[in-house]
Amino acid sequence: MPRWGMVFDLKKCCGCQTCFISCKIENFLPAGMYWNHVYDYETGEYPHVKRNFLPTVCMHCDEPGCLEVCPTGATIKREDGIVYVDYDKCIGCRYCMMACPYKARYFNDKIKNYYPGNITVYEAFPKELRAEFQRHEPGIVSKCTFCMHRVDRGLSLNLIPGIDPEATPACVVNCPAQARYFGDLDDPESEVAQLISKRSGYQLQKHLGADPSVYYLK
């Protein structure tokens, strides 16, 4: 069984936010909801200032704190390492948000339209045609799913996630700088495993012991 993971090359990320937008489009995220961030921040002091970008998604940890604390079993970890929320089971207690050190979860108090009074074609897309986790509703917590609908559909068509675009998360496919990689962390021959090995990929907040499936390259 693979363990899906993502690698962000910080040297390549130019902070264009294409991943952010493509995630919103792919997953029908309503206004005010973000599963994909590129934080833009400065380090150093004038005249030695550096502008940095830090892309983040749900880290799909191997030992997810959110899974343990969820009182209803709404947070589920699949055998391939993808962690997702079953919207029908979530009660909106937000304990998972406390337990997530990456602030990767979002509570939808109410679903907002992008343009008050108008519903775009994108927002009007029928819910029954969307994947389950794309049917957003108020009062529950949601998060990045590594586009598991694309991964699953791709695998059913004998495609390889991380190589075939149709089987790869939208943010990875659409990144114009090719700063994102997706693949099987447990396969030493995969591109992600090779990058982590050769370029000393590291995890955020490793000391917390969650063992995230997202790695960063300096």
Place this chain on the structure above:
Amino acid sequence: MKSYNPTEFAFQTEWVEKRGLWLVMAFFLGGLGGGLYLVSLYLNYLPGIVTAFFIVAVGKGGTHLLYLGKPLRFWRAFLKPQTSWISRGIISVAGFVLFVGLQLLPEVPGFSFLPWTMHSGLIQGLAIASAVLLIAYTGFALGVVNSIPFWNTALMPLLFIIYSLLGGTGLTLGLLLGTGNTVINIEVVEAVARWFLLTAIVIVGAYLWISYHVNPVAKYSVFQLIKGRVSPYFIGGVLVLGLAVPVTVTALELVYNLPYTVMLSGVACELIGGFSLRYTILKAGAYTPLV
């Protein structure tokens, strides 16, 4: 886009702002009700037990439901006590309402035919166990969250237990004074309250001291309590109203026979302190910066 700098500390907001205030209230009322029950049971003070039942059943249960995003699905929270402290907490609330309710039922006119009494061993044992879990679970729920270092300490359950018992003792005293009790020795309750107050001072001090020295994020949270944006609530609510005023009142009571109104004011201050403690601890909880 969120304006968040991943090199800086970020506070949790979901459990304290907007609807999160209902959760703060739920944590407070749960502790208060559980503490009141245990103290009242020890004193065999029926009005206290009845009050505790309603505080938990209506106050704690109601505010917790108001907080949830999907309140009608609350029953699902019973399903994962093996790992989740929120699940254990809701089981303690349900257990408390059920067993204290059963305990009280024979005291209700028309139900004296029931084959058990208020002090029947099994029901009382289960009610006590539920109450203990109820006053402890909040501290454990926060204590196990390792993403927020200020909460992630073994002192957290102890702090919440002591504040629950302190609040329970204070409210018992308030009920005794307010209802003109002549059966229970109020001096005993005052003495217990004094010990709980002293214990609370020691534990709050130890909690701040250890948090200040253990981790830079926790230190930042302590800084928020002492000098930062939470300090008016912590210094005013927890330290002055919650500890200094009740200590002064109970100390004066040792020497002078204070009027009931002064004693009741001390109790009110103590309860404000209990609420402020929960509020400020939740408000000061900060995540470790991502980079």
